Amino acid sequence: MHPLSNGFSIFMLRRSFLANFLEEPMSTGRFTLPSESNFAEVSRALAEKWGADAIRNSDGTHLDDDVLSMGKRIYSAYFPTRGHNDFMEERMHTVPMVFLLSERTLAEDITLDVPLMDTYFAEQLQVNRDASPAEFWEVIDRTTGDVVDASEWELDAQSDVVHIHCAKPMHEYTVTFLAYVIWDPVQMYNHITNDWGDKEHEIAFDPRDPEVRDFMFTTLRTWLADNPHVDVVRFTTFFYQFTLIFNNERKEKIVDWTGFQVTVSPGALAEFEAEYGYRLRPEDFVDAGSFGSSFVYPSQRQRDWLDFTSRFVQETMRTMVDLVHDAGKEAMMFLGDQWIGTEPYSENFGTLGMDAIVGSVGDGSTTRMIADIPGVRYHEGRFLPYFFPDSFFEGADPSIEAWDNWRKARRAILRSPLQRMGYGGYLSLAAKFPTFVDAVAKIADEFRDIYDRSGGKKSATHLNVAFVDAWGKRRSWQEFTVAHALPNKYNRSYYGLLESLSGMRVNVTFLSFDDVLAYGIDPSIDVVINAGPAGSAYSGGDIWTNSELVSYLRSWVRSGKGFVGVGEPTAVTHGGRYFQLADVMGIDKEVYRSLNVDKYWPQTTGEHFMNQDIDLDSLDFGDPIINTFPINESVTVLSDRDGEVQLATNNYGSGRGVYLSGLPYSATHARLLERALFFAAGKEDEYSIWSSSNPDCEVAHYPEKRLIAVVNNTEIEQTTTVTLDNATRELTLPGSGIEWIEY
């Protein structure tokens, strides 16, 4: 139970807090505090305690004059595409649109009625009856794949039901229809989560419409003029919402944090056709229910749409950034909600003039996703927990999540620094939890201390690793993501790789298959990783029938490099193999095409460089990859369970292949991956220096400063031996502790 009872008055709370805040913070700066209206006194106290040098408002809040006059830098959230319902009510044809797919509906007879909206949230979505269904929609027989001619169906606009006149009995049909998104999904999410009742629904708008775009620019100009006190315009975010569609039970139905679904409109489709010379189909968007998932290998048509949309978004964004600069302010982008088309790893992002980026730190991977973005002057991490009632409720101890979040992020920050930190949400909520307030004070001090000691530099890397998939650099640190920083059953075996790498003393590069085919792999790279489920954009699917790719990688590994395959790497049924680089890894998967051939397993090896100090039996290798097997008896199998391989290695020319079935994140798993990478690279000799004997502790090395930081990645005390240049050091670190050693 939290000590504050329900009836405790906010006044008493403030007094007790103020008393508590008399201590000065160790340091100040690099910290952004969220504030809100009628909360100046506590805001001031917390700003002092947390060493804040900047203050911002949150969604739906405004800053008091008292707060504005505290002498801090002022960030203001700015929403370019919502908050003007009066303007939009007359222009509902310019709200963002999306192609939705009806449920699959079975024809029991030669006519069939397909209801469109039965499983969609009517407060969010509305059938677009304005753009001709015959022209823009598609009815598909999913049993054959055939498109039903538009003359054979019609919309009943009263009931939002499509009548198909000549269906084939026992075939399933879908209707892909254009829908208006009439409620901004972020406000909708916040509205439902916070139970805002009859608060007005905000209507978003699509900047493709010239009148809307003009309105946006004019509104921004006016706002800039009206808000001289604002130093930093924090765009939250720009124009198009990532895919977030709710169902008829007000629950999430479709989600994709990197999804381009809600960027479509008749106008945009026409512009696309004019530019690219071909017309996109509704099916290019819904893809039989994939909805442009990043797990599906992107088609050329999909890539064209991404490029087309990104160019438009970035042009419009550049105009806004210029307006901000003209007003003498800084432009900051929140890598969050309406970020589609602003992909910060796209080629042109660095040229857009954005001053800063801020993003939500969910874990180490998302920290790196923010910290590694090129072309901005500074990067700010918004840490968790968000000050919302889902974490801050009576009896909760949000400091637990704060420390957990900090430990995950810290590993990553030591590798690639953030310049600033902050929190988000409602300060009035956070202020009720003194343990949390203290935790943030400590975290903020440590954040600044790391920055100062490291000089804001990256720690040294000792290995160069390239991740190879269909997306490459464009989705750096976003691989395997569905919802932001939320691993689930389907991706946890793979996402753990990124999370492990995010805080590892290796340099990580993201390459696409196209990059490898066009430019090869830079000689500085030591190890290539290919990971993911078979047939996905991450594993690669059919690309592995490309003999150039396969032979290039074989030759590259044989020259003395490493290849680490995870899950179903290089998988496609072709030429008598399933894993096309089975010869490199020594492991293939039986897909019931070689059952006639006996499989003789080598003895499982006990002792090996890769599992030194690691109890393989205790590890979670993720979901089993069924029916993997060593291709011959010279393969070294380190772990197998129920007849499946979890960890194996194979010599390949002068290089090495390693196979791992999967790797959810844990400190020990990260250690195993680190060892596997050094081993694959043939650099076992370089492993122990600048390292910690205890997998729960990691070392960041700053050679220019002759300094190392040792962190304890757990909440309990840890003892470790750290190996320096030519000495070792025994250390005991408290839970979440960090220690700096000069050498």
Next chain:
Amino acid sequence: MHPLSNGFSIFMLRRSFLANFLEEPMSTGRFTLPSESNFAEVSRALAEKWGADAIRNSDGTHLDDDVLSMGKRIYSAYFPTRGHNDFMEERMHTVPMVFLLSERTLAEDITLDVPLMDTYFAEQLQVNRDASPAEFWEVIDRTTGDVVDASEWELDAQSDVVHIHCAKPMHEYTVTFLAYVIWDPVQMYNHITNDWGDKEHEIAFDPRDPEVRDFMFTTLRTWLADNPHVDVVRFTTFFYQFTLIFNNERKEKIVDWTGFQVTVSPGALAEFEAEYGYRLRPEDFVDAGSFGSSFVYPSQRQRDWLDFTSRFVQETMRTMVDLVHDAGKEAMMFLGDQWIGTEPYSENFGTLGMDAIVGSVGDGSTTRMIADIPGVRYHEGRFLPYFFPDSFFEGADPSIEAWDNWRKARRAILRSPLQRMGYGGYLSLAAKFPTFVDAVAKIADEFRDIYDRSGGKKSATHLNVAFVDAWGKRRSWQEFTVAHALPNKYNRSYYGLLESLSGMRVNVTFLSFDDVLAYGIDPSIDVVINAGPAGSAYSGGDIWTNSELVSYLRSWVRSGKGFVGVGEPTAVTHGGRYFQLADVMGIDKEVYRSLNVDKYWPQTTGEHFMNQDIDLDSLDFGDPIINTFPINESVTVLSDRDGEVQLATNNYGSGRGVYLSGLPYSATHARLLERALFFAAGKEDEYSIWSSSNPDCEVAHYPEKRLIAVVNNTEIEQTTTVTLDNATRELTLPGSGIEWIEY
């Protein structure tokens, strides 16, 4: 420890046995005893004890005159295609041949040497250098799939290495070459297993050669004339050996009990081309390493070859059967070694005049495979253990295997009777184990008793079930088989279905997809089963893109029938589904094409007809089928583990779908399947009658005789309540017990 010590003399053994055999058997007949030379006295005693009415020799043994004059029917093993090395030594070009695949060999340069025989057993196989390699072989770039022109490679006949002149570096190559099988694989197996040392290797011959065929017929004629005492010619088997290829370590390398690999020759290929108008490629046989596996969906070319070979084999076999009949003897076929082309479920088998069939009883499924064969007058089961040193060694108790084998077979015999039983191997070995001798006496008596009480009739079935796969009737009771009656990691989840059904009170029909498409499903069928790994001939792979098949089955189930899908049924990526009948079963598998769509699971249901009296948590559902999920919240999920579905059901029109992830055989698993089938058929009301409350006991019902048999399928005592017409009966059965009840 067995009571017989090593030094115990065979003489003392005989005396003690003879004393023991004074008791008469309860009954005689229907039993075939294997005998051997110099073993008349014990043979006579065991014949009495086991109630034998027929005596046969085993591979490599002869019967004594004393045995021949015992007044029993005499079976003689007959090997049409071996045992005449003198004849064959001059005709080594007429030994059976096979297309072998070299190991995949990586080109590191533009020339490449591929050794052919490095991993093959040189005592069994020899490169065929007589048939032009350029004409008959194939060199394939497995990285591209391209065939290398014959002008670009050549064989070094000294070293059996193929030199490729213009390889592509970093591509893998294979050579498919024709090889002579110079050692009969059955004799080889027995030779190696029994350590026969320098005993001569028997050379098999290929009956395609007219001279060989004439020799075979002449030899048989002479043999028939020379062996007037023989009543039954037991062909062991006919001409072509199933695929059994050994490696350079004298261990099994390639095996397929239903495999047609060793039927090829230049002559046969030419005849085929003349008849079918196209030429088969080596790749049609080796198929990138599948070697014609029955798990791979059979191509039209493969089916053509099977038909072509079967016709030839059956014609030749018919000639031999006629010769046997002309000599006044019976012809019996052993469904065993050289049975390729004699498939007893092929259309014409019943017309060949064969009198009897005998096969090895490995379990219930193989019992049914023998017992259900149409067109012969009687079926004999050869029970296990085989009297070989691998089961009969000092300290062993082979009676354990005998009882286990009997319990498995008995379930099946009660459903579909065998007319005769017997054992095989060396009687002198078996005679050393008195516990075993007693066990066989009891089993033989019980076998005869079942036959007598049931009148040799099948027990009543209460449900009609059809198994649907690519093979259908042609491979009845042979589904999922690689080696005879040997479940392994890869097939155990599926083979258990057959084993469960083999002793279940259901009528089982085997249909091919082609049957369903051509003729539909007979209205008498209650439930269709589709089972197997994705993409296999059993699950069906691409056939499920056939909208006729899919819509036919939908309509069939909706009319009030049942569909049971096991493993990855109806699986192929098409139209937004992976399981094409996901709508029927309520379950689909996430193949990373719908991760953007939220999956909401229904509550797992506890109580249900399907798991009444069964603890689902204790079951082994086989290897997990990863990422299965209910397609909506109206699906009933009965069991799920680690986020995967094991057992679920769905209403579909007036019918029902059931999904099971897998089902290795056990009594409880068989019970679950039985319940699932009755439930799918909507016949729960008819379930409890003629059934046993205890899953370890089963009931066979003979309505004409107003009789039921209750069997205990375990080796320990069981108590059960049996439901009759309008009464129940409590029973306690000893381990392996059977009880008959008249009502």
